[in-house]
Amino acid sequence: MGDPAATSVELTENNPVRARFPSLNRRMGDRPLIYLDHAATSLRPAEVIDAACDFCRLHDGNPHRGLHTLSAEATAVYEGTRERVARWIDAPPDAAVVFTRNATAAINLVARGIADHIGEGDEIVLTEMEHHANLVPWLMLAKKRRAVIRYLPVTDSGELALDTWPSVLSERTKIVALTHVSNVLGTINPIESIAEDAHRVGALVLVDAAQSVGHMPVSFARLGADFLAFSAHKSYGPTGLGFLVGRLDALERLEPMETGGEMIELVTFETATWAPIPGRFEAGTANISAVAAFPTAIDFIELYSAHAIDLHDKLLTEYALEQLLRIDDIRILGPLDPQLRGGLVAFDDTRVHPHDLATILNELGIAVRAGHHCAQPLHRKMGLSASTRASFGIYSDLTDIDALIDGIHQARKVFTR
Amino acid sequence: MNFDDLYRDVILDHHRHPRGTDPIDHPHASFFGVNPTCGDEVTVKLEIDRDKVVAIQVEASGCAISTAAGSMIAEAAVGKSFDQFQDLTESLKQMLRTGDPLDDPNLGDLDALIGVHQFPVRVKCATLAVTTALQAFKIYMKKHPSEARRELTIEAG
Numbered sequence: 001m002g003d004p005a006a007t008s009v010e011l012t013e014n015n016p017v018r019a020r021f022p023s024l025n026r027r028m029g030d031r032p033l034i035y036l037d038h039a040a041t042s043l044r045p046a047e048v049i050d051a052a053c054d055f056c057r058l059h060d061g062n063p064h065r066g067l068h069t070l071s072a073e074a075t076a077v078y079e080g081t082r083e084r085v086a087r088w089i090d091a092p093p094d095a096a097v098v099f100t101r102n103a104t105a106a107i108n109l110v111a112r113g114i115a116d117h118i119g120e121g122d123e124i125v126l127t128e129m130e131h132h133a134n135l136v137p138w139l140m141l142a143k144k145r146r147a148v149i150r151y152l153p154v155t156d157s158g159e160l161a162l163d164t165w166p167s168v169l170s171e172r173t174k175i176v177a178l179t180h181v182s183n184v185l186g187t188i189n190p191i192e193s194i195a196e197d198a199h200r201v202g203a204l205v206l207v208d209a210a211q212s213v214g215h216m217p218v219s220f221a222r223l224g225a226d227f228l229a230f231s232a233h234k235s236y237g238p239t240g241l242g243f244l245v246g247r248l249d250a251l252e253r254l255e256p257m258e259t260g261g262e263m264i265e266l267v268t269f270e271t272a273t274w275a276p277i278p279g280r281f282e283a284g285t286a287n288i289s290a291v292a293a294f295p296t297a298i299d300f301i302e303l304y305s306a307h308a309i310d311l312h313d314k315l316l317t318e319y320a321l322e323q324l325l326r327i328d329d330i331r332i333l334g335p336l337d338p339q340l341r342g343g344l345v346a347f348d349d350t351r352v353h354p355h356d357l358a359t360i361l362n363e364l365g366i367a368v369r370a371g372h373h374c375a376q377p378l379h380r381k382m383g384l385s386a387s388t389r390a391s392f393g394i395y396s397d398l399t400d401i402d403a404l405i406d407g408i409h410q411a412r413k414v415f416t417r
Numbered sequence: 418m419n420f421d422d423l424y425r426d427v428i429l430d431h432h433r434h435p436r437g438t439d440p441i442d443h444p445h446a447s448f449f450g451v452n453p454t455c456g457d458e459v460t461v462k463l464e465i466d467r468d469k470v471v472a473i474q475v476e477a478s479g480c481a482i483s484t485a486a487g488s489m490i491a492e493a494a495v496g497k498s499f500d501q502f503q504d505l506t507e508s509l510k511q512m513l514r515t516g517d518p519l520d521d522p523n524l525g526d527l528d529a530l531i532g533v534h535q536f537p538v539r540v541k542c543a544t545l546a547v548t549t550a551l552q553a554f555k556i557y558m559k560k561h562p563s564e565a566r567r568e569l570t571i572e573a574g
């Protein structure tokens with residue numbers, strides 16, 4: 001699988017990868033499962049499931065807690081994953097990888113931990129396309145510190161209105177938090193230039209990479225952000241594990257919000273001091289088997305290459321857009337140019353409500369997401385309360401999209417009889 | 418797969434031509450309900466006289482099941498006392514839970530929602546309007562305890 005372009009075409013047209021995903025063997029009644037909800041959680045290949053089980057069967061200790069062999073092995077596995085993730089995500093030596101529960105917890109860690117550095121009237125810049133995970137924690141922070149939230153608007157075509165950017169950013173901006181890829185619009189945002197501008201006014205930059213990692217090559221160093229948050233379970237990895245990658249000088253500014261075992265340096269009856277980064281942000285026992293399994297998910301992605309997966313996503317997105325646009329009364333959310341998008345397409349069928357569509361599709365064995373996809377303000381801005389989303393993983397191919405299109409026509413038949 | 422059991426003709430008819438849409442300008446009680454997981458919304462306004470619903474306005478935005486259920490509630494609610502409305506709510510919920518047809522004349526067209534029983538994730542769509550209407554009614558009862566009591570004493574007498 002050397003050539004990413006050839007690999008992506010093979011994945012798109014005659015997908016050999018499916019056999020590696022046990023849950024794709026499920027049948028929905030008398031039909032095969034067609035999984036188009038990758039953006040909610042990716043399915044996991046057998047080797048990742050096995051890796052988690054193997055850890056429990058073999059090492060099964062608690063890292064950094066004891067001198068016996070199992071604990072020592074668990075420590076090596078745990079810290080091995082940290083190094084592997086750092087290399088994979090291209091974190092430079094002056095950055096660290098913190099294990100969290102998920103992307104949401106990683107963002108909360110920053111939004112809550114930074115509170116002491118935010119004062120009344122300081123500004124936090126978000127975009128109108130944020131997932132609630134990268135919105136609500138900042139609302140809480142703003143309320144607590146009497147800070148002001150400013151939004152970089154989204155245009156009608158679903159891109160950031162960058163012409164307004166100079167007026168949104170100011171000397172008062174302390175944090176810019178934005179998504180790399182929108183989980184509704186699919187839009188890929190120009191993080192590098194935004195981070196550069198934000199740093200010029202002294203603001204910190206947090207990037208929500210939940211929908212980009214595992215879909216395209218993501219380099220923490222190249223993006224130029226101070227913080228990067230993502231979840232293992234959207235990248236073929238286990239649930240219950242997420243990551244906060246941060247520059248050390250930025251992480252230093254965060255007060256740990258969860259305290260207790262393993263995150264301390266010295267505890268007396270009166271006081272406690274914190275362990276060095278990253279340990280100070282990892283209070284209590286982690287999801288060790290998930291940490292142990294994640295390198296196998298990285299291996300899986302690297303076997304095909306993130307670049308090939310990106311091309312594969314774009315081929316599928318292009319095909320999905322083309323097919324959907326042939327149907328009357330379907331409105332695509334987000335840019336119409338697949339090159340500007342990640343591997344998902346949300347749409348509004350003005351004839352059949354998303355829930356009704358999703359129920360009928362489910363009866364046909366097709367799993368899509370229907371609702372606001374944790375982006376209520378964005379939906380409201382677009383004049384919708386819900387939409388239907390199809391999202392793609394490495395196991396998706398053109399036949400899945402054909403089935404979706406066919407399903408939409410069947411749903412319309414139910415509603416026009 | 419036959420979808421007609423879920424999307425029965427009666428349901429599609431209510432969805433396409435919802436009842437209870439005439440505006441009530443001075444409601445005695447109103448309540449806004451939302452289904453946070455999916456974003457369906459409904460506002461119910463009630464006009465109540467002597468503890469009985471005399472007019473109801475349902476403004477629903479959402480899927481066919483939730484809008485149809487709102488329309489059916491609008492029909493079924495008129496003339497009901499608080500207790501009757503509470504019973505109706507319970508009957509509907511029970512039918513959706515058990516899948517057993519109910520022989521409750523209070524339900525009106527609501528019995529057509531029985532197919533929703535097979536789709537547990539959609540039960541909330543079918544109950545949003547009725548629970549919202551019940552909340553509105555409860556607010557009224559809280560604000561007018563005397564009237565409710567008067568009704569009770571009249572019945573007792």
Ligand SMILES: Cc1ncc(COP(=O)(O)O)c(C=O)c1O
Nearest residue numbers: 102103104131133183208210231
């Ligand atoms: C853009 C975006 N950010 C954040 C999240 C939250 O991820 P998690 O639920 O794994 O914390 C999601 C997941 O839906 C997402 O799509």
